[in-house]
Amino acid sequence: MRFRITLLFLFCQFVVFSQEEIYFFKDADNVLSLADVKKEKFSVLKDDIREGYDNATYWFKVPADNTDSVYIFKFLYDRYHEADLYQDTLKLDRITNQRYLSYQFSRKYDLYVKVKPKLHSYIPIEVKKLGASFYKDKKNLLFNGFYYGFSFLIILYNLIFFFLFKDKVFIYYSFFQATLCFGIFTMDGMLNFYNIFGNLNEFLMVANYLLMAFFSSKFAVSYLFLDTYFPRLKRLTFIFGVSIVVTAILYLIFKNYYYLLGLNLFVFSLITLYWICGILLFNKNFYTKIVVIADAIILISAIDFFVLKFLGISIINIDAVSIKIGAFIEMIILSIAVLYRMDVLIKENSFMKDEIIKYSENLTNKSNSAEENKRRFIDDLSLREKEIFDLIVLSKTNKEIANELNISINTVKFHVKNIYEKLNIKSRKEAVLLEKV
Secondary structure, three states: OHHHHHHHHHHHHHHHHOOOOOEEEEEOOOOOOHHHHOOOOOEEOOOOEEOOOOOOEEEEEEOOOOOOOOEEEEEOOOOOOOOEEEEOOEEOOEOOOOOOOEEEEOOOOOEEEEEOOOOOOEEOEEEEEHHHHHHHHHHHHHHHHHHHHHHHHHHHHHHHHHHHHOOHHHHHHHHHHHHHHHHHHHHOOHHHHOOOOHHHHHHHHHHHHHHHHHHHHHHHHHHHOHHHHOOOHHHHHHHHHHHHHHHHHHHHHHOOHHHHHHHHHHHHHHHHHHHHHHHHOOOOOHHHHHHHHHHHHHHHHHHHHHHHHHHOOOOOOOOHHHHHHHHHHHHHHHHHHHHHHHHHHHHHHHHHHHHHHHHHHHHHHHHHHHHHHHHHHHHOOOHHHHHHHHHHHOOOOHHHHHHHHOOOHHHHHHHHHHHHHHHOOOOHHHHHHHHHO
């Protein structure tokens, strides 16, 4: 039974991952023509090309085969918008309205593909029969529809929660999730699908980087109360923010590999910084633990895809589908965390409100008790002392009191001293305040 299951698994793996044998040649000097490259010795392509930035031209070869089947040659990366494909003496045209740069060809003659990466030499390609390629695209579009639909609902629900509870964390999370979703949308080649190329494509990508950095910052600060725990963090994040804006502008002007690499590094370094802050606050509460774990999933995937592959390396060889799965899991966990956090804060605020009311009531009771004691002390004064006390609160001087009561000033001073001692006061102002009570 186990042997049959193993065979079935291997068969499924073969069906899913198999593709035609492809060869490649690297023209480091960018000098070879089609006629020249046909004389060169091609090597078998065993994995995606990942060599960072080297300014070289890459040639691929798909050998002729005795078959009538139609094939699709596809670059599985949204940054490729043009390539040269030759078969016999013909130059092939791209297929329009595709997520990734794609070409249709037969196997009657050898196929030669020439591409010169503009940003970095990450070149994932695929060669499949037309039917298999079409079936894979349908599955991807179905999965994409589910992912983007679910993302839209998460964003919508958080906006509704913001209007209901007036907690800014919800709206910051909504916009952060929207930028993350749009980033995956561009990575998925959906801008290419709608024929958005050139400067507009670049502008949308860079603008999304800026918005992602901004809303991830606002969300992290609000969610984790970072202004309270790390008040000096603002200076460091300000430096990151300025660096992100500068590298973004420079890239849009010069379209240089290093500026885009810098933009990626600064954006994901900023997000990583907030994640580290979450780790430092890990034991503060349960909802902080949740966000640290949830962000780790998408953060590691994004760094591998958007940063490391720019440098020609990859730790976990992440692809677009894996990133979407990670983002999907992150959305579910983080949405629960945001709601849980709100519930915790509501309970904490309710508890604090009750404590404040109790404290206020205690102060009021103590104040009333003190007032009653002072009133009782006034009632304990002698008849002469009450007469003098009443004149004191009328702001009469000792001399005026002596004249009005026909007694000496020394007698008045004697009674005033006794009044002060009995009422535990030290001045005429306190006597006036005590009478108002």
